[in-house]
Amino acid sequence: MTLLDYETLRVIWWALLGVLLIAFAVTGGFDLGVGILLPFVARRDGERRIAINAIGPVWEGNQVWLILGAGAIFAAWPLIYAVAFSGFYLAMLLVLLTLILRPAGFKYRSKMPGERWRATWDWLLFLGGFVPALIFGVAVGNALVGAPFKFDDSLRMTYAGSLLGLLTPFPLLAGLVSVAMLTMHGGAYLALKTEEPVAARASRAGFWAAIALILLFAGAGFWTAGLDGYRIVGAFPHDGDSNPLGKTVIRVAGAWYANYGAMPWTIAAPCLAMGGATLAALALRLRWDGLGLLASALAVAGVIATAGVSMFPFLLPSSLDPQSSLTVWDASSSRATLFNMLVAALIFVPVVIAYTAFVYRVMRGRVGEAQISADHSSY
Numbered sequence: 001m002t003l004l005d006y007e008t009l010r011v012i013w014w015a016l017l018g019v020l021l022i023a024f025a026v027t028g029g030f031d032l033g034v035g036i037l038l039p040f041v042a043r044r045d046g047e048r049r050i051a052i053n054a055i056g057p058v059w060e061g062n063q064v065w066l067i068l069g070a071g072a073i074f075a076a077w078p079l080i081y082a083v084a085f086s087g088f089y090l091a092m093l094l095v096l097l098t099l100i101l102r103p104a105g106f107k108y109r110s111k112m113p114g115e116r117w118r119a120t121w122d123w124l125l126f127l128g129g130f131v132p133a134l135i136f137g138v139a140v141g142n143a144l145v146g147a148p149f150k151f152d153d154s155l156r157m158t159y160a161g162s163l164l165g166l167l168t169p170f171p172l173l174a175g176l177v178s179v180a181m182l183t184m185h186g187g188a189y190l191a192l193k194t195e196e197p198v199a200a201r202a203s204r205a206g207f208w209a210a211i212a213l214i215l216l217f218a219g220a221g222f223w224t225a226g227l228d229g230y231r232i233v234g235a236f237p238h239d240g241d242s243n244p245l246g247k248t249v250i251r252v253a254g255a256w257y258a259n260y261g262a263m264p265w266t267i268a269a270p271c272l273a274m275g276g277a278t279l280a281a282l283a284l285r286l287r288w289d290g291l292g293l294l295a296s297a298l299a300v301a302g303v304i305a306t307a308g309v310s311m312f313p314f315l316l317p318s319s320l321d322p323q324s325s326l327t328v329w330d331a332s333s334s335r336a337t338l339f340n341m342l343v344a345a346l347i348f349v350p351v352v353i354a355y356t357a358f359v360y361r362v363m364r365g366r367v368g369e370a371q372i373s374a375d376h377s378s379y
Helices: 006-041 045-055 059-076 078-087 089-111 115-145 169-193 198-226 255-262 264-286 289-311 335-362 369-374
Strands: 149-151 157-159 228-233 248-253 314-316
Touching (some): 006 059, 006 169, 045 198, 045 369, 059 089, 059 335, 078 089, 078 157, 078 314, 089 115, 198 264, 228 255, 248 255, 255 289
Antiparallel strands (some): 149 157
């Protein structure tokens, strides 16, 4: 067995996909959180401009991680891309439409001085943060319960769901977990990046969001214990061709908890989520702003990692035909494609990280109303 055989490459790209999703949630996540908090922590026009300009220099760059994540799914996991982007088309269209509200809001909000004009854009920016945060969580929840798709003998996919069908109780709970998580993260970011009184209000809002995250995440964990999960039975090659129909899958209550027994180290993910959220709540309460943002980022990483390790090796189970479920072992591109992509990732991802770190360093410091008034290029 070579160091980078097909099985190893598949696991590496499963891990890299998780890293890209975490990177987007940690960076782009506080952008969405700021949008959610905008109408509540900033009460005057000047205060709302402070909140908007706190993310103004970095929000576009943060979207790079979303693009990289979508590109990785397209190239490394084409079957996932085909099922998710077809079956969840309307949900993703809704996310796209609300994400478009954000650049429009940033650009047009201050073009006219009218109070109603600006208030309208403020609430549109709220929707541009709340709706994607909710839908992203609902998508993860639907991955845990299984999506209604199946393949025929020629691997043609049939999807039997609808947009409203995605909004069942457990996925909605996962959506609330996502909203609480990103609201906490946005509050922690504003507490560090803005001047008073916006920083104090954001810190309080982030604290209560962290408490909500702890309770909702724990509730989702208890619910998952009795939730039907998926399990591969019988021998199944990990280095064979990508054919989802070559395995046997059964649904078993509590199956998602099995990984924590088979791979004890995976318990670190939910511990990181709960520990990070608890530390973030404490830091935000005591106004340890730097620690609050760091702890919030760790909680975000822990929540996403928990979903990933709980489902491993499943990527997108099928509730309609469990045998059609997509896993790490049967949904990837060829070995050559994964290897060439890995070489490219090892070259370009560090460049993105270095550039992102440089931008954050240059843009460090708190944003205040006087600074915005003096800068005619601000939002």
